[in-house]
Amino acid sequence: MFKILLIDRCHFTRTGFEAWLNRTGLFPDHFVVTSLNNLILAREHIQQWKPTVIIADLHGFRQDINHFQQLSSLLNASETVPFILLQSGEEQEMTGYLSQFPVWSSLMKNIGLDQLATVINDALTSCASIEIPKVAAPLLTRQEEKVLTMWMDGASNQKIASYLSINGKTVYTYKRNIRMKLHMDTRFSPFLSLQEVEN
Structure with a gap:
């Protein structure tokens, strides 16, 4: 079984891409x-x-990072995985920085779906010889992902509890589980930049 990780700031791109795949x-x-x-x-x-394959639009996260070097830990973590970069914009400085890393393919986001399917298929078949586990479990549950998203948007425990129709203490438990699964040292970790987390 192949595992595809899609990283994109845009909710509509993520859901549309997932449905298309x-x-x-x-x-x-x-x-x-x-x-x-x-x-x-x-x-x-x-x-x-x-x-097995990572597909990412990093330009969408430009407002979240102070320096391009903050992307290095993400890109270094994916050194051995085909990394397909879908660019939603062209920023010369960022493009230059990203060229230092092994990228399987760099495409504009408005590429035709046939061409994109070919690139993804090539990336997947290049990994076919690698032994891939038959069972793939996501790192966080869907509920934990919802809690993390609202938490990072600054929502209080009560607001998260109300929105998800759960108890406030359950929100605390979800946050603790998220920190443990993501190896976060403190409750402020989700709000630190990638560089601050590494130090």
């Missing part, structure tokens, strides 16, 4: 798609979930 039937074998809109969580997914 699941309906095409263009790819070999079965696969699981996980989509994320968080760079720290993406890095942890790469290290622990060990995806």
Whole structure:
């Protein structure tokens, strides 16, 4: 079973891409798609979930980072995995920085779906000789991902509890589990930049 990790800031791109992947039937074998809109969580997914292929639009996260070097831990974590870069914009400085890392393919986000399917298929078949586990489990549960997203958006425990129709103490438990799974030292870890987390 192949595991595809999609990293994109845009909710509509993530859900549309996931639906397209699941309906095409263009790819070999079965696969699981996980989509994320968080760079720290993406890095942890790469290290622990060990995806077969990573597809990412890093330009969408430009407003979240102070320096391009903050992307290095994410890109270094994916050195041995085909990394397909879908660019939603062209920023010369960022493109230059990303060229230092092994990228399987760099494409503009408005590429035709046929061409994109070919690139993904090539990346997947290049990994076919690697022994891939038959069972793929996501790092965080869907509920934990919802809690993390609201937490990073600054929602209080009560607001998260109310929105998800759960108890406030349950939110605390979810946050503790998220920190443990993502190896976060403190309750402030999700709000630190990637560089601050590494130090």
